[in-house]
Amino acid sequence: MDLFEYRDGVLHAEGVSLTEIAQAVGTPTYVYAQSAMRAEFAAFQEAFAGLDHLICYAMKANSNKAVLGSFAAMGGGADIVSGGELARALAAGVPAERIVYSGVGKLDWELEAALKAGILMFNVESAQELTVLDQIAGRLGLKAPVSLRVNPDVDAKTHPKITTGLAKNKFGLDMGLAFAQYLHAARLPNLVVKGVSCHIGSQLTEVAPFVDALERLADLVQRLRREGLRLEIIDLGGGIGIRYNQETPPTPREYAARLRPVLEGLGLKLVLEPGRRLVGEAGVLLTRVHYAKTTPAKHFVVVDAAMNDLIRPAFYDSFHAVRPVAQNAGNGQRLVADVVGGICETGDFLVRERDLPVLRRGDLLAIMSAGAYGFAMSSQYNSRPRAAEVLVCGQEWAVVRRRESIEDLSRGEELAPWMI
Ligand SMILES: Cc1ncc(COP(=O)(O)O)c(C=O)c1O
Ligand SMILES: N[C@@H](CCCC[NH3+])C(=O)O
Numbered sequence: 194m195d196l197f198e199y200r201d202g203v204l205h206a207e208g209v210s211l212t213e214i215a216q217a218v219g220t221p222t223y224v225y226a227q228s229a230m231r232a233e234f235a236a237f238q239e240a241f242a243g244l245d246h247l248i249c250y251a252m253k254a255n256s257n258k259a260v261l262g263s264f265a266a267m268g269g270g271a272d273i274v275s276g277g278e279l280a281r282a283l284a285a286g287v288p289a290e291r292i293v294y295s296g297v298g299k300l301d302w303e304l305e306a307a308l309k310a311g312i313l314m315f316n317v318e319s320a321q322e323l324t325v326l327d328q329i330a331g332r333l334g335l336k337a338p339v340s341l342r343v344n345p346d347v348d349a350k351t352h353p354k355i356t357t358g359l360a361k362n363k364f365g366l367d368m369g370l371a372f373a374q375y376l377h378a379a380r381l382p383n384l385v386v387k388g389v390s391c392h393i394g395s396q397l398t399e400v401a402p403f404v405d406a407l408e409r410l411a412d413l414v415q416r417l418r419r420e421g422l423r424l425e426i427i428d429l430g431g432g433i434g435i436r437y438n439q440e441t442p443p444t445p446r447e448y449a450a451r452l453r454p455v456l457e458g459l460g461l462k463l464v465l466e467p468g469r470r471l472v473g474e475a476g477v478l479l480t481r482v483h484y485a486k487t488t489p490a491k492h493f494v495v496v497d498a499a500m501n502d503l504i505r506p507a508f509y510d511s512f513h514a515v516r517p518v519a520q521n522a523g524n525g526q527r528l529v530a531d532v533v534g535g536i537c538e539t540g541d542f543l544v545r546e547r548d549l550p551v552l553r554r555g556d557l558l559a560i561m562s563a564g565a566y567g568f569a570m571s572s573q574y575n576s577r578p579r580a581a582e583v584l585v586c587g588q589e590w591a592v593v594r595r596r597e598s599i600e601d602l603s604r605g606e607e608l609a610p611w612m613i
Contacts, residue, residue, distance in 0.1 A: 392430025476564020499534020
């Protein structure tokens, strides 16, 4: 069954009509299908069954608490990258001992909060971070569980803006330097060396770069063991891609099958940090056509969503499929058009030069595969309130984040008399 399919001529998310949601909540609105997210999570668990493993959802992809809570209830943990994410993960019911903390720029207060919470592991990304973490842990009378995020220098063959495992990227510790840093970390009094980690990039559609990275990490683990270090965890990060257009990313089962032979020989607990894969295809951005506009050069469909709601096309030139909510939109007539928002930027587009039904004011569109890095990367640019978020489960649905109001736009701002 298609996740989003037409019933009686109307696009549905699971058992719920998108027209019904748009009428009740307005647009633009993100709609997430919970069963699809759960099914993806379960696919990872099944693929790695029999191996000691923990799926730490990379919550940067979609940090709605209802989404986080859904994975936590299935035994999932979280990969966090900030103190804000730590707070949200804990509030959504993710146990601290299932949280790993990545990122090149962890601030002192963030390290302190995560230490006090008792997270599973800090994926440390620089020599200086080791020193700072050791000092903070010492001051608090705590021991910090660490892995070093190494940069295995493999080509993830993905968009240049989302590759992270190349030597020239800012992420992780150089593979050649990591060995010495491990020996140094093992001597620091307030650190406990727990594991090794990496994350090579996002939206990968091949397994080979993951296998490459795993083999390099496995080699490092063996060398460290010979030095007497007792490692318990190997964290391979996230990065498995989804289908936006014609891509054929590996399934969790195919991914697991290729990694298993190396993992089984290592005897370590496996941590994975999938983000996009768990939520991306399960979400759409629901938007309404506001104007249809034709210039001498082009046709434009101006909708009520814009780059502040979904920045991926503007930022990465990324492709999102678009489907009319009414199956018979355009009554068979088609034309090639750009779907754009109302923001004052030429780069404000959702879809470019796409063959579409002829769309009219009031028509509803679903921008597909928008569950990951959609709302999470949204902003209030042009003073536009952020969209609502809705979670669907079977025939049920609920608003899991209300649309921002005009008042929300000015919250926290202060004007003193001398300013005006
Ligand atoms: C450290 C880390 N882990 C996990 C992820 C999740 O990546 P993805 O959404 O591609 O699975 C990212 C983002 O690329 C990341 O930086
Ligand atoms: N935000 C990106 C991917 C970056 C992943 C985070 N490290 C996207 O929309 O595809």
